[in-house]
Amino acid sequence: MFRKNIIIKITIAFIITAFFSLQLNAQRWDVPSNKKAKNSYIKFDNNTAKSGEEVYTKNCKSCHGDVGKANGNKTLNPQPPDLSSTLTQELTDGELFYILNTGRNAMPNFKNTLSEEDRWKVISYIRSFNKKYVQVLSKTDPSKSKLVKINMNFNAATNKMNLSVVANEASGPVVLKDAEVMLFVSRYFGKLQIDKTIRTDKDGNATFNFPKDLPGDSIGNLTIVAKVSDEIYGEIESQTKLTIGVPTDKPSLTAKRAIWNVLKLAPWWIIITYTSIVLIVGLFLVLIVRNLFRISKIGAQQ
Numbered sequence: 001m002f003r004k005n006i007i008i009k010i011t012i013a014f015i016i017t018a019f020f021s022l023q024l025n026a027q028r029w030d031v032p033s034n035k036k037a038k039n040s041y042i043k044f045d046n047n048t049a050k051s052g053e054e055v056y057t058k059n060c061k062s063c064h065g066d067v068g069k070a071n072g073n074k075t076l077n078p079q080p081p082d083l084s085s086t087l088t089q090e091l092t093d094g095e096l097f098y099i100l101n102t103g104r105n106a107m108p109n110f111k112n113t114l115s116e117e118d119r120w121k122v123i124s125y126i127r128s129f130n131k132k133y134v135q136v137l138s139k140t141d142p143s144k145s146k147l148v149k150i151n152m153n154f155n156a157a158t159n160k161m162n163l164s165v166v167a168n169e170a171s172g173p174v175v176l177k178d179a180e181v182m183l184f185v186s187r188y189f190g191k192l193q194i195d196k197t198i199r200t201d202k203d204g205n206a207t208f209n210f211p212k213d214l215p216g217d218s219i220g221n222l223t224i225v226a227k228v229s230d231e232i233y234g235e236i237e238s239q240t241k242l243t244i245g246v247p248t249d250k251p252s253l254t255a256k257r258a259i260w261n262v263l264k265l266a267p268w269w270i271i272i273t274y275t276s277i278v279l280i281v282g283l284f285l286v287l288i289v290r291n292l293f294r295i296s297k298i299g300a301q302q
């Protein structure tokens with residue numbers, strides 16, 4: 001009776017674990033349709049696949065292993081799939097790009113660590129393992145991104161930051177409609193995103209709610225970064241300094257006397273105590289060595 005109970009329990013536990021691990025493995029990617037249809041503006045060929053391989057070796061191989069050899073990191077759950085597998089190759093280029101931009105579970109996102117060009121090149125490398133793959137090129141022309149100007153306007157009364165995005169084409173200004181816009185403030189380590197990611201309206205405008213209480217430098221300057229991503233003009237980034245933060249006089253980490261600071265700022269008594277301790281310990285070491293010498297001499301005499 002007792003044995004039977006245990007067997008039933010083990011079986012149930014086994015089924016539950018198997019169910020959950022299957023769930024994790026079977027989980028596919030839920031990519032918004034406009035992202036799914038995104039295509040590369042770079043034509044995939046042997047050269048792009050070769051540069052993509054370098055990007056892969058540096059950034060992906062530690063988890064995914066060699067493509068086609070199914071020798072990825074087995075300790076992660078879910079496991080990083082072999083990217084030549086049918087399941088992965090069935091994803092669209094846009095989906096692969098989205099996965100690189102967002103990550104999931106142990107899969108990191110590469111949106112800010114790899115340039116858009118490198119993200120496409122690594123996808124080109126992944127596609128080189130699929131003989132049936134036929135590329136659809138995107139309409140994006142990144143050389144046109146230089147034509148784009150992002151104007152930032154801050155309304156102090158409403159605390160709203162308005163961005164207008166315009167491309168100065170030879171034929172006249174063209175507003176960028178339905179382009180993805182992100183706003184950031186530069187911080188010590190990396191960037192802090194402000195509000196949500198939004199899209200420009202039909203006049204090329206995007207409005208963000210801006211927090212009132214962001215600490216700036218001593219006079220309240222903040223470095224604002226806007227990132228725009230457009231179908232045709234590609235990715236555009238623009239930086240401005242605006243005096244809209246709270247003035248904060250933060251002394252540098254080494255300005256005051258502190259345990260990690262330079263010798264110059266140390267109090268005299270610490271220098272004297274420290275030096276004497278070092279000297280006394282040194283003296284004892286000399287004495288010990290001298291006595292050892294003496295002992296060995298006495299030993300030799302007998």
Ligand code: HEC
Pocket residue numbers: 027055056059060061062063064076077078079080081083087088089096099100104105106107108110122
């Ligand atoms: C720290 C480990 C790690 C690194 C580094 C990593 N990945 Fe992943 N990757 C994973 C894991 C784990 C998954 C599965 C995630 C999931 O399904 O939730 C994954 C999933 C993927 C998928 C989805 C495949 C599919 O069929 O579901 C793609 C594509 C991918 N990674 C590409 C890359 C590329 C390209 C790089 C390098 C630029 C990279 N990964 C770097 C761990 C990693």
